[in-house]
Amino acid sequence: MVGMTRKKTFFWLCIFLLPNLLGFLTFIGAPIVSSLIISFTDWDLLGEMQFTGFENYIRLAQDPDFWVSFRNTIFFILGYIPLVLIFGLACALLLNKQMKFRAFFRATFFLPVITSWVAVSLVWKWLYNPEYGLINYALSIVGIDGPQWLSDPNTAMIGIILASAWKDIGFVMVLFLGGLQNISPSFYEAASIDGAGKARKLWNITIPLLAPTTFFVTIISLINSFQVFDQVMIMTGGGPGGSTEVMVQNIYNHAFRYFEMGYASAMSWVLFLVIFLFTWIQMKVQDRGVN
Amino acid sequence: MAMENSSKALVYQNTKSKKSKKRRPTINKILFYLLLIGGASIMLIPFLWMVSTSLKPDGATMVLPPEFVPNEPTTQNYESVTQQFPMMRFLWNSIVVAVLTTIGQMVFSSMAAYAFARMQFRGRDKLFLLYLATMMVPTQVTMIPQFILIKQFGWLDSYPGLIIPTMFAVFGTFLMRQAMLGIPRELEEAAFMDGANHFQVFYRVCLPLIKPMLAALGIFTFMQSWNNFLWPLIVISNQELATLPLGLSLLQGRWATDWGLMMAGVVISVLPILIVYLFAQKYFIQGMTMSGMKE
Numbered sequence: 001m002v003g004m005t006r007k008k009t010f011f012w013l014c015i016f017l018l019p020n021l022l023g024f025l026t027f028i029g030a031p032i033v034s035s036l037i038i039s040f041t042d043w044d045l046l047g048e049m050q051f052t053g054f055e056n057y058i059r060l061a062q063d064p065d066f067w068v069s070f071r072n073t074i075f076f077i078l079g080y081i082p083l084v085l086i087f088g089l090a091c092a093l094l095l096n097k098q099m100k101f102r103a104f105f106r107a108t109f110f111l112p113v114i115t116s117w118v119a120v121s122l123v124w125k126w127l128y129n130p131e132y133g134l135i136n137y138a139l140s141i142v143g144i145d146g147p148q149w150l151s152d153p154n155t156a157m158i159g160i161i162l163a164s165a166w167k168d169i170g171f172v173m174v175l176f177l178g179g180l181q182n183i184s185p186s187f188y189e190a191a192s193i194d195g196a197g198k199a200r201k202l203w204n205i206t207i208p209l210l211a212p213t214t215f216f217v218t219i220i221s222l223i224n225s226f227q228v229f230d231q232v233m234i235m236t237g238g239g240p241g242g243s244t245e246v247m248v249q250n251i252y253n254h255a256f257r258y259f260e261m262g263y264a265s266a267m268s269w270v271l272f273l274v275i276f277l278f279t280w281i282q283m284k285v286q287d288r289g290v291n
Numbered sequence: 292m293a294m295e296n297s298s299k300a301l302v303y304q305n306t307k308s309k310k311s312k313k314r315r316p317t318i319n320k321i322l323f324y325l326l327l328i329g330g331a332s333i334m335l336i337p338f339l340w341m342v343s344t345s346l347k348p349d350g351a352t353m354v355l356p357p358e359f360v361p362n363e364p365t366t367q368n369y370e371s372v373t374q375q376f377p378m379m380r381f382l383w384n385s386i387v388v389a390v391l392t393t394i395g396q397m398v399f400s401s402m403a404a405y406a407f408a409r410m411q412f413r414g415r416d417k418l419f420l421l422y423l424a425t426m427m428v429p430t431q432v433t434m435i436p437q438f439i440l441i442k443q444f445g446w447l448d449s450y451p452g453l454i455i456p457t458m459f460a461v462f463g464t465f466l467m468r469q470a471m472l473g474i475p476r477e478l479e480e481a482a483f484m485d486g487a488n489h490f491q492v493f494y495r496v497c498l499p500l501i502k503p504m505l506a507a508l509g510i511f512t513f514m515q516s517w518n519n520f521l522w523p524l525i526v527i528s529n530q531e532l533a534t535l536p537l538g539l540s541l542l543q544g545r546w547a548t549d550w551g552l553m554m555a556g557v558v559i560s561v562l563p564i565l566i567v568y569l570f571a572q573k574y575f576i577q578g579m580t581m582s583g584m585k586e
Contacts, residue, residue, distance in 0.1 A: 001375075008294050009410070009411075009412070012410070012489040012490070013406055013410060013412055015402075015489075015490070016402045016403065016405050016406040016489070016493070017402070017403050017406040017407075019399050019402065019403075020399040020400065020402060020403030020459065020464060021418075022451060023399060023405065023455075023458060023459035024422065024425075024461065024464075026440070026458050026459075027433075027437060027455070027456040028425050028433060028459060028461065029421075029425065030436065030440075031432075031433040031435075031436035031437050031440065032425060032428055032432060032433055032436075034436040034439075034530055035432050035433060035435055035436050038435065038436065045439075066339070081337070086302075088411060090330075091330060094323070094326060094327055095327075097323075099323075099324075099327075105327055105330075105331055107436070107572055108331045108334050108335060108578075109330065109331070109334055110572075110575070110576060111334060111335070111338065111565075111568075112334060112337075113565070113575075113579060114514055114564055114565070114568050114575055115518075115561055115565075115566075116517065116520070116535070116536050116560065116561070117516035117518065117536070118518075118520050118535075118536035118537075118540060118560075119539065119557045119560050119561050120337075120534070122539060122553055122554075122557050123337050123338075123340070123554070123557060124337065126340075126341075126344065126550050126553070126554065127337060127340065129550075130549075131353075131355075132352065132353050132354070132355065132357065134340055134357060136356065137356065137357055166333070166334075166337070169334075170334070174576050174579060174580055175502060175580060189388070202425075222471065223429075226429075227429055227430075227431065228393045229521060230520045230521065230536075233520070233524075233540070234540060234543065248431055251431050255435050255438075256438075256525060261439070262434055264435055265432075265435050268429070268431045268432040268434075268435065269432060271429060271431055271432070272427075272428055272429060272431075272432050274492045275427070275429055276427055279427050
């Protein structure tokens with residue numbers, strides 16, 4: 001910089017960086033460090049903080065409730081991920097063509113994405129109403145006696161999965177649309193000359209060339225769905241009979257209902273480890289993709 | 292010879308596809324639009340059902356077969372939900388929180404991004420790496436110490452408690468830095484030559500060039516803040532300070548079976564963000580797509 005002294009640069013640096021840095025250290029940096037420390041204590045917000053070593057983590061490994069919430073979260077993921085991937089891709093393929101009202105359709109598919117989880121959950125709770133809900137009414141038209149949905153332990157999680165997929169399909173669609181736009185039309189032209197039909201093109205060109213996007217979308221969806229909370233809290237509160245209790249809800253309950261800050265923090269670090277595992281896999285694969 | 296054959300095959304292909312194109316496209320097209328309209332209906336029906344329910348008088352919600360269009364539409368539910376419940380107060384709280392969070396996030400992250408992208412200082416890259424590393428940590432890890440911190444500051448049940456901790460999301464700094472890295476050096480050098488200082492370069496040169504990205508970040512932050520449920524749930528216990536998502540969950544606790552009333556509340560909470568969406572659709576989609584980038 002022409003004629004600018006060190007002092008001056010330092011002054012400007014303080015102005016630009018300091019507000020953000022202070023906020024970052026206070027509300028992100030310090031909490032991360034203290035959360036790790038708290039996870040090795042038995043702190044209950046009121047009493048003295050006592051270090052208990054790995055006790056919280058050992059308790060966690062033996063806590064049946066934790067494993068139930070872990071299993072429920074995995075069940076959610078196993079239902080949710082294939083649904084958003086398949087339907088997200090299908091919507092992207094439909095909308096990738098030139099057509100009338102394309103902007104309208106895209107906006108429509110994206111509409112649930114901008115709506116809050118709480119709003120969506122309440123609307124779906126009403127849709128799932130066993131007696132007067134729209135879904136069971138629709139089922140009754142085709143002669144099916146609809147289930148009790150959210151009040152039946154066997155179907156409650158399925159209900160949450162379907163509503164969640166409905167909300168996020170538009171998001172996945174937009175990511176896939178981005179991926180589709182990166183596929184050069186020359187591949188399709190070449191395939192047409194070779195006489196490939198639409199199904200062949202989809203199977204041999206689109207899906208393989210979309211693989212990086214698909215991978216990316218899967219990882220993001222995995223990371224997001226391990227943190228599933230709002231919809232469960234509103235639609236079932238974890239019930240009936242703990243059949244929809246998920247990991248974050250378990251953390252929330254232990255922290256803000258039972259005030260077991262140490263134990264809840266330990267749980268949150270286990271959640272971090274699971275999420276980190278997938279982030280790490282993604283970084284490894286991406287590095288290989290670049291080289 | 293081989294070439295001749297292949298060109299023959301090509302001609303054959305072309306005629307074949309031309310022939311079948313006359314008939315099939317119409318069927319394909321009909322099928323295509325059917326799928327499209329079917330999909331769009333699945334996306335829209337819950338919203339229409341929400342509005343329809345909210346306009347039904349007492350008792351008309353629990354009717355079989357359901358009335359898709361209310362026979363006697365009424366605004367009764369909207370009146371009761373706003374009279375019996377501080378719905379308008381929630382709306383106001385949501386507006387205050389979302390607007391201030393968005394402004395804070397935009398200002399702080401674009402300024403820090405300027406320092407990270409356009410200034411030289413010792414430890415810059417290491418510090419930014421530290422920022423990035425924290426993006427991998429989910430909010431569930433930080434929320435407990437954040438709650439304790441807010442409690443110690445005396446910010447439980449207050450606007451600062453709702454707003455300030457959420458203004459420093461690292462994603463914003465990351466995004467703005469990414470945008471500012473793309474600005475050619477010559478532009479700012481010219482400005483410095485003319486005697487401009489860092490603030491003028493930031494404000495007059497850099498910000499105008501990253502406006503679309505800044506807008507996408509703003510919209511994204513606004514939406515996140517508007518829809519946030521977990522943080523208000525933790526920080527707020529005084530009903531008067533609840534934002535809309537928290538307010539709706541309280542509403543559910545009180546009138547769990549009055550669906551007309553509940554849906555009226557939901558409509559009130561969805562409408563503002565919907566209006567913003569209609570005007571800034573492009574930025575919503577851009578913001579959400581970029582949010583994927585951070586992982």
